[in-house]
Amino acid sequence: MFSGIVQAVGKIASLQARGGDVRLVVDAQGLGVDGVAPGDSIAVAGVCLTVVGIDATRLAFDVSNETLSRTSLGTLDPGSGVNLEKALRLADRLDGHLVSGHVDGIGRVLAIEPDARSQRWTFEVPVELAKYIAGKGSVCIDGTSLTVNETEGARFGVNLIPHTVAVTTFKDRRVGDAVNIEVDLIARYVERLLRG
Template structure:
């Protein structure tokens, strides 16, 4: 489990084809690899991945074809920035919202507009995810916990304050970019309970 509070921005150091899938190597110098062990979970651009190798400041992850198909990880190139977060411990503060790192789909950045010192961002998600996104609810974009301002069909908007832009990959995002979307965990379970 994660909180959606990005701890560092890493850089893709390698995307190595391995037997049909990929070994992703991330330079995680800013995250600090002390205390990270093989088998630990790290959220990489919002995707929960398992550490399979550690080399100085670099972390390696094996990424399956399923994960490549269901997230934006397959479109990354060497040098791409990725939001990073270590898994929560039971004693940690929960500053964002509960995030599993299980991406529900890939959306797109539709618009970025100034709004005083903030920026108003508009995203579009696959239609089947739109019903889970509610005004003033939580959503996780590329591993960042955000509050939804408004919804309009498969589109929704958020405001990003200068701090969030500065410490995440949002500073490098452009209109048209793909984004990993994880809906709120509670919305998933409520729907399941209602369906019986």
């Protein structure tokens, strides 16, 4: 589990084809690899990945075809920035919201507009995900816990304060960019329970 509070921005060092899927290597110097061991979970652009190797400041992850098909990881190039977060420990503060790192789908940036010192961002998600996103609810975008301002069909808006833009990959995002979307996990379970 994660909180959606980004701890560092890493850089894609390489994406290597291996046996039909991919080995992803991330330079995680800002995150630090002290205390990280093979088998640990790290959220990379909001995607929960298992560490399979450590070399100085770099972390290696094996990425399955399922993960590549549901996230933007396979579209990233070496040098691309990715938000990073180590998994929560039971004693950690929960400053964002409960995030599993199990991305539900890919959304798109539709608009970025100034709003006083903040920025107002509009995103579009696949229609089947829209029902899980509610005004004043939580959503995780590229591993960042955000509060939803409003929704309209498959579109929703959020405000990003200057700090959030500065310490995440949002500073590099542009209109049209793909983003990883994880809806609030409570909404998914409520729907399942109601269906019986």
